[in-house]
Amino acid sequence: MFLFTFPSFFAKLRYKGSIIAAIVAWVMMYGCFELGAHTGVNGFIYAVLPFHGFCFTFFFVSGQLYENEKALARLRNSAQGLISFATYGVGKYLGMLIAGNVLDRYTVQNAHNWVSVWIVPFVMAAIVLVGFSLLFRENGKTLKIDIPVGIEDKNTNFFL
Incomplete structure (x- = not known):
């Protein structure tokens, strides 16, 4: 449902508002x-x-669109791969380490204190919200890189 309604919301909210x-x-x-x-x-x-469907659609689709707009055309595939690696690789790994430690910390004699367990990601998400709101600039300057004539594109992609 959110994927179908996303374009109309995105037209009004743009990147920062959607995220x-x-x-x-x-x-x-x-x-x-x-x-x-x-x-x-219950x-x-x-x-x-x-909420999960909304979060996934608005966060990841907005991020992918932003990357597609800001990346150089010849680097878009690499940028998409980097985003996937960061979110589905490193991000999931670190998330599981943190979640496991939080669950262990709030477990006594095989009984979980779920209130305390869920407060941790709640506070972390609130911190991310404040940080993103203050630090993200949607209309920031775009880095322009001049590549000397004669250098093959395939040799410079990795370093850009």
């Missing part, structure tokens, strides 16, 4: 997990499903 909306949904998603753990109400857990 901020995704991070806000991310904070709300972890807040619902925490509230569900705290109150025992409705909070079910509410997470649409």
Whole structure:
């Protein structure tokens, strides 16, 4: 559903607004997990499903579009590969290490303290929201690199 509605939202929100909306949904998603753990109400857990779809669509699609606009044409495939490696490789690995440590920290005698477990990603997402809102400049300067004539494109792609 969110993939189909994304273009109309993106036309109004652009990159920064779309990514901020995704991070806000991310904070709300972890807040619902925490509230569900705290109150025992399953409705909070079910509410997470649409938030996840919204987060994924708005965050990753906006990021891919931004990269496609900013990268040099001959480097777009490499940039897409780097984003995939960072998110689905390094990011997933580090996320699993952090999540495992958080779960271990809030587990006593095989009983998990889910309220404390879900507060950690909630706070982390809130910090990312504030940091991104303050630091991201959508209309920042684009780096222009002049490549001397005669250098083959295939030899310079790796270093750009």
